[in-house]
Amino acid sequence: MNWESARQFWEMGGYGFFVWGSYGVTALLVAAELLLLARRTKQARALATQDAALARIDAERRSGS
Amino acid sequence: MSEPQSSAARLPGAPGFNLFHYASPQTFYPLAGRLLWPCWLLAAALCAIGLYIGFFVAPTDATQGDSYRIIFIHVPAAWMSMVVYLAMAFWCIVGLIFNTRLSFMMSSALAPTGALWAFVALWTGALWGKPTWGTYWVWDARLTSELILFFLYCGYMALQAAIDDPRRADRAGALIAIVGAVNVPIIYFSVKWWNTLHQGASVSLTAAPTMATTMLWGMLVMALAAWAYTVGAALLRVRAIMIERERHTDWVRQLAQGGGSRT
Amino acid sequence: MLSVFATVLRRDLLLAWRRRADVLTALGFFLLVTSLFPLGVGPEPEQLAQIAAGVMWVAALLATLLSVTRLFESDEADGTLEQMLLSVEPLAVIVLAKVCAYWLLTGLPLVLIAPLIALQFSLSPQETGIVCATLLIGTPTLSLLGAVGAALTLGLRGGGALIALLVLPLYVPVLIFGAGAVDRWRAGLDVDGNFALLGACLLVSLAVAPLASAAALRIAQD
C-alpha cells in the first residue's frame, strides 16, 4: 500500500493537481458521453413510437373509410 | 448493384453459417441490446482493477514520483484512439465492399468515442508533461500525431454532419476515413522524422520511466476497460442510429409497438 | 484517353482565360499573407530568413485550399459535371486534367513568384532555389489532395472550412518535407532526402487522388 492516509492519497506526492486533473476530466468526459448517448437513445425511441402511432392512425383511417 | 436487402442473402457456397445474418440492422439490433450490459459491467470491473493496480500496487517512481500514474489513462487512451480509427476504416472498407448499411453505421457510431479518446490522450499528455518537462505542450512525435489524429476524427464527423442524405454521408465519410487511415502512419513517420531534425528544441517521450511489470499490467487492464467501454458506447450509439435511419421500415414500427423493450 | 485529357485541360484553361481575374485571387492571397508576416514578426533579417520557408509553405498551402472549391463547383452548377460522369472516358482522367489545369493556374504562379518573396525574407540565392524547387514538387500534391476534399464537400454548406479540416491533416507530411528542406540546408545537412520524399508524395497522390476524387464525385452526384 503506497498511502498511509486519504490525505496523502489526495496529494499524490505533490502532483495531485495533475493526476486528478487527468482522471477527473476523463471521468467527466466519459460521463458526458454516456449522458448524451442516453438522451439520443430516448429521442430515437420517441421517434419510433411516434411512427408507430402514425401507422396505427393510418390503419384506422384505412379500415374506417 | 443491389444491396442484400433481406438478411438471408447467403454467400455462395457458405455452409449453414450465414455471414450476412447479422449484417442487416433488423437482426443486429436485439443482439446489440443483449451485449450492452455485459460491456458496461466488464468495463467497470476492469477499470476498478486497473485503477487499483495503478494507485495501490504500482510503486512510486524514483525519478518522477507519483505524477507518472497518469500513464494509466494516457497510454490506454492513445492506444484506443488509434485502434478505434483503424476499426472505423475497417468498417468503412467492409461497407464499401459488401454495400451493407450497418457497417457504415458502425463506423459513424465509433467516431465520437474515438475522438473522445484522442482528446483524453492529448489532455492527459499535457498534464503529464507539465511536471515532467515543465511545459504543457511538447512537440513530441507521438503527441503531435495524436493531435493530427484528433483533427482527422473531427474532419470525419464534420463531413458526416454536413451531409443530409445518409447514403452520401456514409460513403463520403468512408472515403475520408480510409484516406485518413492510409495517411496516419505517413503522418507519424514524417512527424517523427521532423522531430529528430529539431531534436535540440524538444525532449521526446521516450524518456518514460522503466516499465515495472505492475505498471505494464495496470496499463493493460485499463486499456481493456477502455476497449470494453468503447464497444458498449458504440453499440448503444449504433442502436440509436439504426432507429433514426430505419424509421420508415416496419421492424422499427413493431419495435415501438412492442413498448420498445430491451429486445 | 489522351485526347480527353488534352481537351479537358484546354477547356479549363480557356475557361480560366475568359475569367482572368479569378486566377489572381490565389496569387494575391499568397503575396498578401507572406508580406504580412514581417509586420507581425519584426523586420530582423536573420529571424525572417529562419521562418521564411515555413511561412511560404503555409501560405502556399492555404492559397491552394482557398481556391480549390472552384475546381468542381462551377461545373456542378451548370450540369457539365454530370456529363463528365456520364462520359465513356474514365472519370479519373478527366479529374486529373482538371487538377492539372487548376495547378497551372494556382500552383505554378506561386512557384514563379516565390523568388520575389524570398527577397523580402532575405533568403540567400541557394535557399531561394531550394524553396522554389520544393514548392514546384509540393504544390501539385497540394492540388491533388485538395481536389479530393473539393469533391467530397461538393455542394455542402460551409464547404471552404470543411475542406480545410478534411485536407490539412493530409498536408502535414508534404509541409514537413517541403519546409524542412531549407532548415536542413541551413544546418549544413543534405536535402536529397526531402526531395526524394516530396517526389514520393507526389507520385502516390498522382496515382491515388484522381481515383479518390472520381469516387467522391460519384458519391456526391448520387
Place this chain on the structure above:
Amino acid sequence: MADAADTPMLSARALSCARGRVRLFAGLDLAVRPGELLQVAGGNGTGKTSLLRILCGLSEAEAGELMWRARPVREVRDDWKAGLLYLGHRNAVKDDFTPLENLRFSAAIAGEALDADRALRALVDIGLRTRLDVATRNLSQGQRRRVALARLLCGTRAALWLLDEPFTALDAAAVAQLAGAIAAHVRGGGAVIYTTHQPVDIDVPTRACVNLDDYAC
C-alpha cells in the same frame, strides 16, 4: 439470340429508389425497345428525375436490376455509357463559351467525334444562326436550352436519349423542331425516354407511358 429488334435496349426490373429517408417508388418494371418512345409521367416529386438519373447511371437504385440490351449494366458499362445521352434540367453548357465551343467540348467530353460542319448545321437548324459567337451567358433561357438541344441534332452515336423535361422554356417553333428530331431518332431505330409537363404531339408509330404514381410508396 432473340431477334435484335425486340430485345429491349434498356430494361429495369423491380426498381426501387429512395431519396434521403423517403422512398419514392418501388417494384418498378420498365423496358424500352429500339424504335419506341417512352414517356415517364407522374406528379411532382414522384421521382421522375430520380428515375432518369438511375437509368443513365448517375445515381444508384436502392434495389432492382438494370439491363442494357438484355445484359446487366455492370458487365457492359462502356456500351451502356456510349449508348445513351442524358439531358437533365440543367443545360450542361458553360456560360463563358460560345454555343459552338459548348457543342464541341461537350461532344469531346462524352468521348464522341463531332463533325464541325454538322455542328454548324445543327446550330443553324435550332435557330442560333445569329448567336454563334456570342457567349452563352448573354443568351435568353430558351436560347440556352437550344444550345443544349443542339447536341441531339448533330448526329450523336447515342441510341437511347434520356430527356428530362426537354420542352421547358422553348417557344412553339423550337418545341415542334425538337418533337421532329425525337420522332426522326425513334423512327431511325433509336429510343427516347422523356418527361414533360406540357402535352406535346410526337408523331411515332409505337409509344408507351409509365406513370410513377402507380409505383409510389
